[in-house]
Amino acid sequence: MRNLSLLTDLYEFSMANGFHKDLPDTRATFDLFFRKVPDQGSFVITAGLQQIIDTLPLSFTPVDIAYFRSLHLWDEDFLNFLATFKFDCHLQAIPEGTPVFPREPLITVEGPIAQAQLLETLLLTILNHESLIATKARRMTFAAGDRPIMEFGARRAQGADSAVYGARAAVIGGVSSTSNMLAGEKFSIPVAGTMAHSWIEAYPDELTAFRQWAKFYPDNSALLVDTYDVLTSGIPNAITVFKELRASGHEPVGIRIDSGDIASLSRKARAMLDDAGFPKAKITISNALDENIIESLLHQGAPIDNFGIGEKLITSASSPVLSGVYKLAAIEQDGKLIPKIKISDSREKVTIPGKKQVYRLYREGTNKAFADLIALADEPITDQHHLDVLDSNPLSVSKVQPLNSFDAKPLLAPVDLDQKAVSPLDIQAFSKQRIAELPDETKRLTKPDSYHVYMTPQLAKLQDDLIKGK
Amino acid sequence: MRNLSLLTDLYEFSMANGFHKDLPDTRATFDLFFRKVPDQGSFVITAGLQQIIDTLPLSFTPVDIAYFRSLHLWDEDFLNFLATFKFDCHLQAIPEGTPVFPREPLITVEGPIAQAQLLETLLLTILNHESLIATKARRMTFAAGDRPIMEFGARRAQGADSAVYGARAAVIGGVSSTSNMLAGEKFSIPVAGTMAHSWIEAYPDELTAFRQWAKFYPDNSALLVDTYDVLTSGIPNAITVFKELRASGHEPVGIRIDSGDIASLSRKARAMLDDAGFPKAKITISNALDENIIESLLHQGAPIDNFGIGEKLITSASSPVLSGVYKLAAIEQDGKLIPKIKISDSREKVTIPGKKQVYRLYREGTNKAFADLIALADEPITDQHHLDVLDSNPLSVSKVQPLNSFDAKPLLAPVDLDQKAVSPLDIQAFSKQRIAELPDETKRLTKPDSYHVYMTPQLAKLQDDLIKGK
Incomplete structure (x- = not known):
């Protein structure tokens, strides 16, 4: 396996240097997600996790360190950190082959902020490409x-x-x-x-x-x-x-x-x-x-x-880019979790703060999925029979909707970096099962019906509070 | 450097097996060229030759050979050939950074037909991608x-x-x-x-x-x-x-x-x-x-x-594919050169047969390029002061045009597989010089004037004879 640790943008290192010095004890959670489905489709098939697993943990060779030194951007303290840090990031991910929807975290990374920042480019390059294809x-x-x-x-x-x-x-x-x-x-x-x-x-x-x-x-x-x-x-x-x-x-x-x-x-x-x-x-x-x-x-x-x-x-020629992004969702300082948001000129680009979980919602007792739900990681969801939800689409009107008689299955699961590769044909079979659960209208190629991705009122309130600067 | 010898389509091996058995002493010449410029531009900047040089010569590891055997498609004679052949292909190429035009051979490969066939996918993947970007x-x-x-x-x-x-x-x-x-x-x-x-x-x-x-x-x-x-x-x-x-x-x-x-x-x-x-x-x-x-x-x-x-x-998102192809131009049997052509339903896709050279034509004594010329490799071009030419575009009317007072510089040069890598910045500088030689009208982004790529009457006659089955 090639070492792709250096498949990273320069600015990740510049930021990591600052974080290493300024916030050495701060841990961060980043979310990897996308906002738009290629070809105006309704879902993406997530792929690339195995290559990410095969590439991690991050590590830099003496040749890499010598290269960093030659750039005259960072001091020996940071180069020493890069040469010796113990990789301490914990990933959760939605399994390869799963149909996934806009705004859902496909991977979350929790770890020392400098390390977690360094993973951005690598994770995006691999996941964007393989999910696109x-x-x-x-x-x-x-x-x-x-x-x-x-x-x-x-x-x-x-x-x-x-x-x-x-x-x-x-x-x-x-x-x-x-x-x-x-x-x-x-x-x-x-x-x-x-x-x-x-x-x-x-x-x-x-x-x-x-x-x-x-x-x-x-x-x-x-x-x-x-x-x-x-x-x-x-x-x-x-x-x-x-x-x-x-x-x-x-x-x-x-x-x-x-x-x-x-x-x-x-x-x-x-x-x-x-x-x-x-x-x-x-x-x-x-x-x-x-x-x-x-x-x-x-x-x-x-x-x-x-x-x-x-x-x-x-090349997915008609739509050759999946625009996944990697955004800070929370930091943890002195044992306190501080949710983070990126507010943009464009309502569409506001991020969903906090440590989260994604659930697929099924009609109770069936394998018919009807919507997904983004919730805070510590909200109880799977044992509920009634739930009020809001649309997570920032361009929709935020009206509370009651849900009854559903089963909720969490999609994000911890990633084991020693996990053995599964055959792509087995992932294909798994993927077909997950797709079969979706409503037919969301599967057509042209003008598919959009599938709802809800959020909990608690998560919506957190987002709203942070937008208003509370 | 990773060994990319196996970055090849299965059918290249199936054909190589047949060629190895049927035509063991036949040598072939293949041309790598494209027909259309991305984004409706008028020229492509060729790139990728250095990675091709770094990847060659082809060689297969014992792991590769075991994989071939596991497919049960070929016999031990062919597997032994793959494990032991001496790479004997000779490449000519237009240097990286050169602006090049449709139908011009960017790389020619001459070698035993089985080996030359095996290079197709690898050369195309690399050259298509890097030239596109x-x-x-x-x-x-x-x-x-x-x-x-x-x-x-x-x-x-x-x-x-x-x-x-x-x-x-x-x-x-x-x-x-x-x-x-x-x-x-x-x-x-x-x-x-x-x-x-x-x-x-x-x-x-x-x-x-x-x-x-x-x-x-x-x-x-x-x-x-x-x-x-x-x-x-x-x-x-x-x-x-x-x-x-x-x-x-x-x-x-x-x-x-x-x-x-x-x-x-x-x-x-x-x-x-x-x-x-x-x-x-x-x-x-x-x-x-x-x-x-x-x-x-x-x-x-x-x-x-x-x-x-x-x-x-x-990703060259607006035009994410450069459709370079690799076509048989000639074979050599018993010391005799036999030019080859692919005739298609579509006039546009007919190939130009024979071993060829590409020339850039300049107004005499200047560095102002006004057209390119494709000629048979053994035609005398550089020392001529008058030349009749035809348009090489199969969709143009083939009318003889006389050229006078020009200098002709050959673009294809032998490739040395031990050649040391040149800095991409130096190639950029070389490229800027070559582009500066072109007429301004061919450089605009929208509706550029097309630049003529001529062919010699002798080459046109060879193509015509082969189309007519002479």
């Missing part, structure tokens, strides 16, 4: 229904980690496999792929190229049929080779189309394959797809069995 | 004129490499510094930063927080003034502390505004600072900026000294 993958797999999606965006990813951790996040979000061998090796996720156009071009003609492929991979013959012309060359040649394969006791896998009018080509290809006696040969499509094109193709009845998706998944 | 940074620095830009997008980057190599690429594209300490340490690029809102919130009030900052950093006091209210709190408190600093013999750096109506706030802030006797205190702006907002703010006369740019730079 898991969320995009979930949108695409929702559009594809039960048709498998293969992730193959590595070549258009924003660097190696974008490709590798992006592939893992895509599996969490529902894709079946990746083309990325490094991700396959590292996370034990299924790898898949067929051939590129260069295979076809390297031979004198397409038929020879297909025959040679079938010779090497008689049971894995997914043939790329659009190097020259799909209908007059690619599919006829594929059928010739499929017949030869069958004659030698093998069944073909199918074809892949990577360009052209997919709706029309896939229909014609299906008819040609069926007529030739290959109704089970699968049609895979892979031409600059996203969730909207997938929905449109399937709505047109295109007979597609599998999708291969590249750049629009691995 | 360098290009975006160039757009932003163009908009900012001579005002410095600080890159601080790490927290919104698509993973650690996106943050770290993205910071390096941003410097190549013209930014002055990064907030990213890992990039600063790794590439010796300037790091910068001030404070976050959490610094202010950790203290009982803003004035105390500013005072404590000034105590620790008396010569580095750039104060963030928008935690509560810029005009009624942030700037008055900053001025109080600036006066105290001056009284103790230090000059303040300035202020940073991270929210609100920047044009209006910056003007009022400037007036308040000037009135208080701090005309040299700088105003830094950092609120979801991109090149269009920068142009608009400066057009409105906003008195901004520095820009800090986050997510819209580090």
